[in-house]
Amino acid sequence: MSTHPLSRPPNRRRDPRRRRGPAAAPAPATPPPVAAPAAGPSPGDDEGLDWVWPAKGKLVAAFSESATLKGIDIAGAGGDPVLASAPGKVVYAGAGLRGYGKLVIVKHNATYLTAYAHNREILVKEGQSVTRGQKIAEMGSTDADRVKLHFEIRRLGKPMDPIRYLPPA
Numbered sequence: 001m002s003t004h005p006l007s008r009p010p011n012r013r014r015d016p017r018r019r020r021g022p023a024a025a026p027a028p029a030t031p032p033p034v035a036a037p038a039a040g041p042s043p044g045d046d047e048g049l050d051w052v053w054p055a056k057g058k059l060v061a062a063f064s065e066s067a068t069l070k071g072i073d074i075a076g077a078g079g080d081p082v083l084a085s086a087p088g089k090v091v092y093a094g095a096g097l098r099g100y101g102k103l104v105i106v107k108h109n110a111t112y113l114t115a116y117a118h119n120r121e122i123l124v125k126e127g128q129s130v131t132r133g134q135k136i137a138e139m140g141s142t143d144a145d146r147v148k149l150h151f152e153i154r155r156l157g158k159p160m161d162p163i164r165y166l167p168p169a
Helices: none
Strands: 059-060 072-075 082-083 088-094 100-106 112-122 135-139 148-155 158-160
Touching: 088 112, 100 135
Parallel strands: none
Antiparallel strands: 059 072, 072 148, 082 135, 088 100, 100 112, 112 135, 112 148, 148 158
16 A cells, blocks of 8 residues: 555545545636726726816926926916816815915816816816816916916826826827
């Protein structure tokens, strides 16, 4: 009789409670296809937003992860319209954040929010729903060296390069 731990005595019956073979079928090599998401944004949906430029004007400062510029700056004239880049809800409208002047923050879903800074006039209130392309403010120079819109897109709170999201100019 063998003393190897994996062998059993030749005439001993197999215990019927013991399973033979692998416990479960192996996982398929490729995941099953997933149904296409419904049109329009939904909470937590990264790609459901259809972005538009928040203002017309010349890009005067680009996004930089290493520098302090966490968005882009668009030059314009005082009073030029500032538009919501995507539909959402205004979660902040005021001048309480140093360095941003009169600021509007719109939450688009559980993932994304946008910030619109240095406005001359804020045209929306906290809690208000806004549509894509809706005028939410007028461009200004509050807490800035010139008339401009400072625009940020944040994904889960992290600043992202808006140029990656906005359509070609």
